[in-house]
Amino acid sequence: MSNHHISIPKSTLLTFSNSGNFNYLDLNDNTIHAGQASSYNTGKDYYPESTEAYLDSKIETKIGRLRKKLNSDREKVFYSDDTKQLVYPINKINRYDHNQLQEVVAFIFAQWLRTETLRNIIKGNSVLSNIIPDEYYQQYFNYNLKGNVEHAKNVKELHLNNLANTHNAIPSIIPTICESSFLLNSTHFFSFGDWVIFVLSPYTCICFVPKRYEKYENEPVMIFDDTTRNTLIKHSVQFEIKYGDGRLIGHKPQLLKAKDIKSDLMSELIKSGQ
Secondary structure: OOEEEOOOOHHHHHHOOEOOEEEEEEOOOOEEEEEEOOOOOEEEOOOOHHHHHHHHHHHHHHHHHHHHHHHHHHOOOEEOOOOOOEEOOHHHOOOOOHHHHHHHHHHHHHHHHHOHHHHHHHHOOHHHHHHOOHHHHHHHOOOOOOOOHHHHHHHHHHHHHHHHHHEEEEEEEOOOOOOOOOOEOOOOEEEEOOEEEEEEEOOEEEEEEEOOOHHHOOOOOEEOOHHHHHHHHHHHHHHHHHOOOOEEEOOHHHHHHHHHHHHHHHHHHHHHOO
């Protein structure tokens, strides 16, 4: 029997861990717990072996290469001594080609196919439901997608075409000089206004930016700095409270901050009567 990771691959969990151990914030009781990359949210023989092989070789391995490239590019971002602003040598950071970003989209779709819970999360979020129309799910999920790789590929192609019409996918990093980091939830991504941020590691993500933000179309990378930390954490917490399974994985300082923000959000909701 094999122990399969249901929604978050072990390779992603390892990026948030120390020797395979990590922490997560349970938003249900606002407490921080320990987890292990090898056993977090797993099920015995949850997927057919053919699906496991497809996810590993065609999806997760390629995502790992992109994550490694993004982590390497973090080293190229620095502070300008003159302006005290974040700068980066644009000519030294390789542009991410369309095929690389397609792999990220394919990974998102693989996540969507993993569990019906994600379908309900997407349906409840106007931004995500525009990117992943529910009719795709209705049309294909009734097939045995867990064991039918070809149907999964067909749905992925539909999704790629739809996403390409509405959003630009921009690789994004938090520089090594910053103390902030992203949090990870059960879906890998969260909405940030009308953007969707897909987390790859504590310091790297892909931003799906609506095409009306044309100034970002030709940028090879976007940079998040420490000033975005509280806002990103707040949106992560709000997303999980409303749509997710109530757990956020991350570094301890960011989880403690998220814990405080969650308490503040609950106080606001109580005061407003919601």
